[in-house]
Amino acid sequence: MLQEFIVALLVLAAAAFVVHDRAPGLSRRLRVALAVPLVREGRPAWMKRAGRWIAPPRVASNGCGGCTGCEPTR
Structure with missing residues (x-):
């Protein structure tokens, strides 16, 4: 049964x-x-954290994916 559960998780992830x-x-x-x-x-609180983890990243106004890792232009 454990093996079937692991296979199901792998199929879901794929x-x-x-x-x-x-x-x-x-x-x-x-x-x-x-x-x-x-x-x-x-x-x-745990449910809100899970929701924020599931939510996709915000889309920035410049069309970027919103990772907030952009460096300011010089």
Whole structure:
């Protein structure tokens, strides 16, 4: 039973990778749909942290992915 559980997790991870790689818009919408209910007001702190972890990075106004790792232009 443990072996089947591990195989199922690996298949799920592979499917998530393929969706993220081949359909990034769909991946973003799914992540938002999963994260929004978790970060609502009145939820426990652990649930809000999980929602923020699931949520996709913000898109910056310049079209960047929003990693906030950009250096200021000189």
